[in-house]
Amino acid sequence: MESFGFFDTVEEHLPDDFSIIYDIARIIEDLGHTIAQSLAPILELNEPSDRNSQTEHIMVPNVADAEEYEADLIRNVAEVRNIYPYQFLLPENVFLQRLAERSLWMPRPRKPRNFRYQTESDRFAPDDRKQKVYILFDTSSSMRQYYRIHLAKAIAYLFLRRNQRELGTIFFRTFDIGVGDLLTARDLPGFDKLISHVMHINAVGNGTALQRALQTAIDDISHESQLSHAQILVITDGVAHIDFEKLREQLGDHITVNTVKIGSARMHVDAKVIEDQIYSSSSEDAKRLRDLISQKRDLELQLSTASGHLRQEGLRSQLGLLQRQIDTLTERIGLHVSEHYGLEIERLSTVYVNVDDIIPQEMFAFPEETIREIEELAEALVDVLRSEHQIEDIKRAAVFYDHLHLLMKYNSIDAPRLDKAARELETMLDHILNKPTAGVEDISISDMERMQLRNMLGAGTISDKFSLARMLRLLWMKVARWWRARRQFRMFRSITGKSAPRRKP
Secondary structure (H helix, E strand, O other), X not given: OHHHOOHHHOOOOOOOXXXXXXXXXXXXXXXXXXXXXXXXXXXXXOOOOOOOOOOOOOOOOOOOHHHXXXXXXXXXXXXXXXXXXXXXXXXXXXXXXXXXHOOOEEEEEOOOOOOOOOOOOOOOOOOOOOEEEEEEEEOEHHHHXXXXXXXXXXXXXXXXHHHOOOEEEEEEEEEOOOEOOOEEEOOHHHHHHHHHXXXXXXXXXXXXXXXXXXXXXXXXXXXXXXXXXXEEEEEEOOOOOXXXXXXXXXXXXXXXXXXXXXXXOOOOOOHHHHHHXXXXXXXXXXXXXXXXXXXXXXXXXXHHHOOOHHHHHHHHHHHHHHHHHHHHHHHHHHHHHHHHOOOHHXXXXXXXXXXXXXXXXXXXXXXXXXXXXXXXXXXXXXXXXXXXXXXXXXXXHHHHHHHHHHHHHHOHHHHHHHHHHHHHXXXXXXXXXXXXXXXXXXXXXXXXXXXXXXXXXXXXXXXXXXXXXXXXXHHHHHHHHHHHHHXXXXXXHHHHOOOOXXXXX
C-alpha cells in the first residue's frame, strides 16, 4: 500500500472493510486456489516476458545500416550517379545549376532507430506502441453483495501489478447508472495514482449501464489514435443486458472484449422484457417480427374498410397466416431471451471468466497457526510503538487494527484472542493520536497524517471516553475558529493598514 502512495491520498473515511482487498489478493495469488485458477486467463492476458531472456530490453532487433534510407541532398559531384532518376528529365541548364548548388536529391542510408523501453524499471515500462488495456469497472449497487466490489478491486489490483511491465498505457472508467470519467496511466506516478483510485472506489450506483460503458469505450478507442487496438477488460457482476449484434458490429475486427463476471446473478425475464426485446433488439428475428406486426396492422386496417365478402375472407386468411408466423417468432425470441438475456457479454467476449461469489466463512476463517501469527504480529507492533512513534509503524498498526475487526466476524472461535490483540493496538493508537500535544518522539507525525489516521480508524472507537467522532468534531471547530479569526485579521489590515491587536494568552 505504501509503495503506491495510498496513505497520502486518505482524505475521507476509507471504504468499508477496505483491508479485505489485500487479503483477497493474497489468496488469489495462490496458484493452487480455485479462484486463482479461474482467473488465470485474465491475469495472463499480457504476461510479462521471461526475465531471464538476454533480449529482455530489446523491442526491435538491430538492422544493418543500408536497410533503411532517407532523402538527402548530394554532398559532392561523385554522388550524382545515386540521385533519384526522375531528376535526369530536368532541362540541362536547370540540372547543371542544381548540380553546382548540390541541390539534387538522393536516397542516403541511415542507421535505423531502435525503440527500446523508456525506463529500466521492473515495475512499469510505458510505451505508446505497446499493448493498451481499457478497463471498465462496475460500481453498481449489486456489487456490494457478497464482497463482490472487494473481489473486483483485488482482481484489478493483481491485473495491473502483474502486467505493468508489459502495458504501454492503461485507460480506466467506472460505470453504474452512468459512465465515469476517463482516467489514464502513462507513467509510474499515473499508475500509482490509478491503483490508489481503484482502492477508494465504492459501489453506489442504482443501475448497470454496461451497454453505454462499452459504447463509450469503443468510441474512445475509435476516435483517439493513442487508443488504437486497445483491449477492453470488463469487471462486473454481469447483471446487465446489452445489444450483442449492435456492439459486435461496432467492435469490428480490431477491438476485443475480455470479461470477468463475479457471481452467478441473473436478470429476471418476464413478458415485459420479452416485449422490450422485440421492439428494441437488432437481431434478424426481432426485425422480421416487427415487420410482420406492421403487416398485420395494415391488413387489419384494410379489413376494417373492405366491403366485399370475398375480399374480407381473403384478408382474414392472410391475417391468420401472419398471426401464426408472429406466434412462432415470438416463442422463438422468448426462448432465446430466457436463455441468454443478461449473458450477452459472454458471447461478446474473447476471454470470459466467471468466478463464484466469496464465501467469507471459508475464505477468512483461519487455522490456529495463522491466528497465532496474527497475535505475534500485533504484539510486535505494540512493542515497536512503545519504543518510538514512526509514522510508517503507526500506519501499519492502523491498517492491522481495521483488519482485526474484520477477521473477528469470521473467526468466532478465536474472536476473544483477536479482540485482545485489537484492544492492545487500540490503547496504543489512542495514546498516540489523542495526546493534547505531540512529544519529541512524535515529531515526524504531521497534523494531516493524524487526520488521515483518524479517518482510517473511523469505523470503530479508539476510546470509550473520547471517540473519533468527538475528536474530528473538536478538530473541525478549532480549524473553523482559526479560519474566522484569520479572515477578521485580514479584513482589519485591509481597512486600516495596521495589524490587529491579538489577545495575550
